[in-house]
Amino acid sequence: MYAKFNKLSRERREVIINAALMEFAAKGYKDASTNRIIEGADISKGSLFHYFKNKKQLFIYLLDFSIEKIVSEIKIRVDFAEKDLFKRIRQMVDIELELSQIYPTIFQFVEAAYFEQSVEVMHELEERKESALFTKKLFDDIDTSLFKKGIDATQAIKVIWWSLDGLGREISKAHEHNRQIDYEQATQETEQLLQFLTETFYQEGSSLA
Amino acid sequence: MYAKFNKLSRERREVIINAALMEFAAKGYKDASTNRIIEGADISKGSLFHYFKNKKQLFIYLLDFSIEKIVSEIKIRVDFAEKDLFKRIRQMVDIELELSQIYPTIFQFVEAAYFEQSVEVMHELEERKESALFTKKLFDDIDTSLFKKGIDATQAIKVIWWSLDGLGREISKAHEHNRQIDYEQATQETEQLLQFLTETFYQEGSSLA
């Protein structure tokens, strides 16, 4: 299916993947421009359409690629036997930060794809939506007894999620204009936030390894 | 300047404004289509360019219109003598919910404009950015003694902001496909969230009017 593309060097593949992920994430399927993708990847028009027969196939490749990358990483590194919410979140955050260093817009791409409306790709999106629900599982079967008494765990989880999301947005917005994200700082700020949220919602003594 | 447009009935003006706000908010200045705006507003091409001499003037009109609407509403209804953070937030949320009923995408438009990159409008955007900083003032000069002891107020404010933002996103995302937003429900969910955040961050007995 993608024999031609897979024959390329890892570097070339990554450059193309990242240029395409960024374009689709920013503009959505319909408004994404193959011209801007080849410009960003610094390859010729002919090459792109030699690797992928058309725009739609490129999009679906990216979709399957992204989901596979994320899901396989989760399977390796997230321990669902761990019932401590924050420990699980840290496992997930680590994945996000590491994957983002290689594919800076992979999560934005998957989120954008999840809400994509273009009829041209609606069908194949629907087929894959189930496997993209890894986010929800993170909060399944959590030990709510670690929360402070009287805390509404459902609300707390929402607040935690929105905060992580907000910090993530802030980081990528701030460094959209600049060249690259400072992952050192991102890690640090995230850790600070998680620390704060733990103190806020967990009983004293819980999960302070 | 906008004499022709201002002569129109309020209804016609609102329909045009909303169609344009939505298009610019969703696509940004460059990718916004005047064709889709006239389609959404159900007016002719000729009319739009009779009211506004070109796309740029339309954009700037919307920008000034939106900022004026929001800022004047804030001046009327936000009491900066009030040092209780949550009371101030409620005042702001009320404004957002009410304005959103008339101009559903006005806040998305202003936020998108704030990050707009098109050179065609960069200059006039820079000129107006200061007046669009009403958001930050909300958190100025707050009574931090109302917070639980030991709580980092700066972090707490961030979490509160991200949560309100997250809920707002959730509401508009969920109802993007449906026709209209249920403001009754939105108000209720926001109130629940604020209640939860108050209990989380404020000392018992504080601000339970």
Add this chain to the structure above:
DNA sequence: ATGTATTTGACCAATGTGGTCAAAATATGT
């Protein structure tokens, strides 16, 4: 009925679109 203001949509040049293809460049095998 006449003049004025508003509204219309067919029309335009310009730009951008996804995709093709013959030729050029490079790699490979002998």
Add this chain to the structure above:
DNA sequence: ACATATTTTGACCACATTGGTCAAATACAT
């Protein structure tokens, strides 16, 4: 060194969309 196969290129295409114009149609006022 040569021939063959593979990869890469960018000029080129038909088509769609763009922001904007303008003469004619419509509405309104007197």
